[in-house]
Amino acid sequence: MPDRPTGGVPIELRKVTKAFPGGGEPAVQELDLDIPAGEIVVLLGPSGCGKTTTMRMINRLIEPTSGDILIGGQNSRDIDPDRLRRHIGYVIQQAGLFPHMTVAANIAQVPKLLGWDRRRIAERVDELLTLVGLEPETYRDTYPRRLSGGQQQRVGVARALAADPPVLLMDEPFGALDPISRERIQDELLRLQDELAKTIVFVTHDVDEALKIGDHIAIMQRPGHVVQYARPAEILTNPASEYVEQFLGGGSSMRLLRLTKVGDIELDEVPYATEDTDTGDLLADIERDGRGYALVLDGMRRPLSWVGPGDLQGRTGPVGVAGDPVTASIGHRMTLQDALETLLNADTDVVPVLGRRQAYTGALSLGTVQSAIAAIKARERERRLRRGEAVR
Amino acid sequence: MNLWEYVGERWDLIVFETVQHASMVAQCVLIAAVLGVLIGVATYRRPRPSALATAVAGVLFTIPSLAMLGLLIPPLGLGVAPSVTAIVLYALLPIIRNTVVGLRGVDPLLVDAARGLGMSRGRSLTRVELPLAWPVILTGIRVATQLAMGIGAVAAYVSGPGLGEQIFSGLARLGGANAVNATLTGTLGVAILALLFDGFFVLLGRFTTPGGRLGGARA
């Protein structure tokens, strides 16, 4: 970026209602929603519950029947719709790229509307292509139909980001992609968002996508209202109603595995020493612990090797290089699901967990993960009971 | 006298009539294209006006060209005026119809994308919708041109310019000297012109359709 990218601004929906002419009950009813700056907020719900209508009112592609929408504190009614839209990125299903324009021309549309000069536009196009992982030389002058679905959607995202808008609206942007491309482009969106910190309103009916992408999730119910607005973990462990629980469907525990980070659970402790620890002291530690092994760390507390009493027998002085090198490790930002996979593939039953700068922070075994899951389930049960009582 | 001798003898006149014919057709189609596309653009979003425009153009279309030319004599007299008017009126129908069909055929998703990016109605029309509808509109103009070729020949009935003069004078003296030669010359001239114009449209289509998006024809 030539300058720092523009960060997000908050969006506030105040009692927003949309009744389509002759449409019976309103598509969106007195909806209140505070969308914090720089967050991804997912509108989640079954088809027809009013997600798209809600989103399109933000850039005034649909005019609200009543209520107010404030973008960065400014009432959207007071801004000319075309101007408003040039400052709100818009990404739709199947990308909606213009087939008669090259990739570069597609991306250049909003900067052209804003009257940028050609050189600045050309530079920006290349920068954006690089940002979304497409080699500018290769893709700049091709036409959209030569691209795969995933590549088209990347260009769609680049086009939306072209004028560096603070807000991005995305309506089921990855809905038409195959599962593998979808996973990959979701990961990239998250990586981008780490860098850009835009305010993103993301519409989907896919629960897993919502849980993965959303900082907050607004679960919507027909006709057009929000039944729960919370962080993903909160929605999973504490669904606000029967409807939410049903919509989330089964597999809630698996989802928790995907959502819980290793750093969030209680880890194992194993005896450890550094290379200059006295061998006798370490042997004593191992004996006291009773499990029969210990971890040797380097000066930066990075794991080097596993040692047992057999490796140390008959030695004196500093531990030095001894035992079997550590081959598997788990990062503290990994999900429990990924950690489980590492554990199942590891040579040892216990795997060290690494925190910042690869430093040892604890250890994980299948048993530890199991008790963590048990604890999560117990909490869930307890909450459900509490809610049951509250209802009664 | 055979056909070649006939043509050789009157070469200058025939070239003159051919150029006149081509020029008349080109100008009439140009006028019809501008009018037809404008009418199409003005009405395609609303079903009733566009149905009305197509219906009116359709009714005009069903009037036999000789009758139409005859009807235009009282208000417009003889010569260029009634010829041009008749040709333009006939050429309108395919152009209006194809403009409406082409614009309606543009994927609504793309129009939505254009509006969502902040393009005004007009800009969405000129940058997205018309370019995407262009192959269909161009087909309309192409059909209109072929129509204009034929009606241009009939225009000689009201003393219009062009190759129709050869055909009509030949038919008038059927059995007489060079009657068949004259008719043949006019007919062949119109046919050759039609082919040339059509070739031009094929090239025009190729050069004005970037990305080869014509129904994935190149995919």
Ligand SMILES: Nc1ncnc2c1ncn2[C@@H]1O[C@H](COP(=O)(O)OP(=O)(O)O)[C@@H](O)[C@H]1O
């Ligand atoms: N242009 C429209 N005219 C009339 N009704 C509409 C229009 N757009 C959406 N609706 C209705 O509004 C409701 C919500 O639609 P929508 O916001 O598209 O739902 P979702 O995006 O959650 O599937 C639906 O019942 C739909 O039929």
Ligand SMILES: [Mg+2]
């Ligand atoms: Mg929708």
